[in-house]
Amino acid sequence: MDLEGGTGCPYDSVSVFDDRWTNPEEQVDKFCGNMTTSPPHSVTTSNQATIQFVTDSSVQRTGFKAAVLFSVGPNQGCGGELTVSGSGQQTLRSPDTDGDGGYEDDLDCRWLLRGDEGRVLRFTVHQPFNVEVNGSSSAACPYDYLEVRDGLSPAAPLVDRYCGTQLPPAITASSSRxxxxxxxxxxxxxxxxxxxxxNVDSVCGRTTLAATETVQILQSPGHPAxxxxxxxxxxxxxxxxxxxxxxxxxxxxxxxxxxxxxDRLTVERIDQHPAQYRQDGTYSHYWGWVxxxxxxxxxxxxxxSPGGSVRVQFTxxxxxxxxxxxxxxxLAPCNRTYTAAYGTIGSAWESTGTSSRTCHMLIQxxxxxxxxxxxxxxxxxYSNAANSCDRLHLQLLDGNSRSSPQLNQACESLYTPISVVSxxxxxxxxxxxxxxxxxxxxYFVSDVGAQCGGNVPRHVHDSDQPRLPGQLLQGVGVAGGLSPCRRHTSSGCTSQAPWTLAREWAAATRPTCPCSRWARLERGPS
Known part of the structure; x- marks a missing residue:
């Protein structure tokens, strides 16, 4: 499939609907873009479906080709919407309609499970468990698999995929879905x-918290035990x-x-961007700043955070x-001081139309x-066509006061990074x-000269890619932020050395040349 792409597929698209009509409420999926290497697939909940192909008058691509397969559905125990009430339970199993002891061909069973409000769902797989595996490894599960997601949609956070014969662990959801x-x-x-x-009671406590100006505490269940x-x-x-x-x-x-x-703790900002179907056949729920x-x-x-709610997950x-x-x-105060060797700086404010404010964020x-x-x-x-700084004026000042020399400024929306060195x-x-x-x-701090070494936060806009503290590098290029490091000799700076990745922290043995000094990388948005 190769169609003109775009967020929300506004130009050319292929849509799949349940039943015989193109009712928006019955839309199952909508696809666009180039998915030739990993074509998507869609499953309806009834025995009828409508496929709609829409193009505009601009860009044309090679189009799409689809195959239609018929398989068992909810009436045969394959998928559907189920409710778990009180102390009751629901049983899910792989369909074996012919009774031969094995599940059927071409299954794509999708269950949407809802439990009691105020409680959470617990999913328990029982022996025997036997799903086709890729050779001796179940790492990828490319053929047959059981998948569990923490929510009600294929875009919800993935808990895991399972195949092989090893019994999956019992899974407790973060909600009743x-x-x-x-x-x-x-x-x-x-x-x-x-x-x-x-249904089980949650050990996580309240799951929706409100940030206020008062400092509040969130901790893992049982902490400090x-x-x-x-x-x-x-x-x-x-x-x-x-x-x-x-x-x-x-x-x-x-x-x-x-x-x-x-085990891990993940912190990410929640954004309102829709889930996107990736070319590799998976869904990506875009959380904005990662x-x-x-x-x-x-x-x-x-x-x-740069503004908006924050999602904290502990697994x-x-x-x-x-x-x-x-x-x-x-909530972060308007004025604040940063003293760590590296960090992220977020600031956001909603105007009432008649007010204004000034914030100072000092790095010391x-x-x-x-x-x-x-x-x-x-x-x-506000679109600033006249490039006036009357409505917004961001100054990057070389010092600790408003009278310090200005290194750079911005007065409107900015999408091209600006970098300065004090x-x-x-x-x-x-x-x-x-x-x-x-x-x-x-920002990051260096004691060996401008843009040489230091602690570098890097920002990654991919919610499925882990962001692990403590990855290390010998210099790194951050968008607009770092230039080649000058190598010093007894006669001064005579050559240029590029920034190169490294994997270890060699504090005890790092070179004495300041431009070769090792730096620690913390991942964050880029």
């Missing part, structure tokens, strides 16, 4: 699975689109293992447990250091606004 999918191809068939779904096994807690810290939330971890002991693959995934015992710098498996985390959250580094700041984005509600150990971001705005920046 679950999405379960069982998929099979037309090759090898096994005995499949049987699972039950029940060990957290439970097989845990999935999701909290929403609510704020308006133009309020900045700050989160400060005061304790962190999470048994994550390599890549935080076991925060970080944390494990281990190293407490990170304070986290600032544990069935192996080792530790004491977990303790997090303080609140040790004596002898310099600061590199990267301003990534400013969003405003001459000393202070850098001030001063924002004066009478209109609604949001901005996002990051």
């Amino acid at each position: 679950l999405y379960v999918r069982f998929y099979s191809d037309r090759e090898i068939h096994r005995s499949g699975f049987t699972a039950t779904v029940t 060990q957290y439970p096994a097989n845990l999935l807690c999701v909290w929403t810290i609510a704020a308006t689109r133009y309020q900045t939330v700050q989160l400060h971890l005061t304790a962190l002991q999470i048994a994550g293992g390599p890549g935080c693959a076991r 925060g970080d995934t944390y494990c281990g015992t190293t407490v990170p710098a304070t986290i600032y 544990s498996d069935s192996t080792d447990q530790m004491t977990g985390f303790r997090l303080e959250y609140s 580094a040790p004596e002898g250091s310099v600061i590199t700041a990267n301003l990534f984005r400013i969003e405003t509600t 001459s000393g150990n202070h850098l001030l971001l001063r924002v004066t606004a009478s209109q609604t705005y949001k901005l996002f920046a990051n």
